[in-house]
Amino acid sequence: MASLNDYLLVSGLLFAAGLAGVVIRRNIIVVFMCLELMLSAANLSLIAFSRFNTTGGLPDPDGQMLVFFVITVAAAEVAVGLAIIVSLYRARQTIHTDELTSLRG
């Protein structure tokens, strides 16, 4: 049986991969996908905590509830974010983060 630390290790490595992707990749859509990976890493640790901390002999539903809310908010976030990316592309004809420098000091 896999223990709690195994799940937390996988979750942490997934988060690290998402973090590395956000820094390494220059395509704003891929950066956005890496943000989703980081959210999912948090979801994995929430589900693991829910399973390993039972309330009344059953997995704690509060952890799964939080994941449900995170998934819903992430879906709304993706819709708005992609709409912003589309209008950015319309205005600038690029989504390469190196070429979007109007906010650089």
Added chain:
Amino acid sequence: MPLPLFWLFSTIVLTGAAGVIAFRNPVSSALSVVACFVGLAGLFIGLGAFFVGIIQILVYTGAVMVLFLFIIMLLDLKDEVKRGRSNTPLLAGLALSALFAIQLAGVLSRMPDRAAPPLDPPALAAAASNHKPGGGIATALNEGRLPDTRLIGHALFTRYNFPLQVLGVLLLVGTAGVVALSRKQA
């Protein structure tokens, strides 16, 4: 969850995550995210969170990633494949995640490990006494099944009713915002 299955799904998740960073083509990146999320759904289901696992597949891989692929193909991005990759962000990203992994190993090595509490039929039948006798949850528990969806539904419509309503408003605002954003400016 048995160890071989755990490592199988973990390998799928971590390989998918590595693929997102490594592939030059955004479509390949999106497909590795899909693989990663399917592995994650496997881990969720192995942890007894059946509802969340199915939602992960339906919402994330079914809806969100299709939206991503749709936008990638709509924008027709091919230039990144030809572009060279500069070394500074690569080094910064690898250093950052290595630092994070070292910190993670430090925390996990000091944290007391614990095994999963049993969810076999006797444990489930023992938990049935906390629920209404004769109700759907208690019946399923007495039969040795984990009524995950019923438990979530019960929590969602009792203790989490107000957040659920707020979530509905959020989705409505999000929909209106997306329509306003993507309307062509005159």
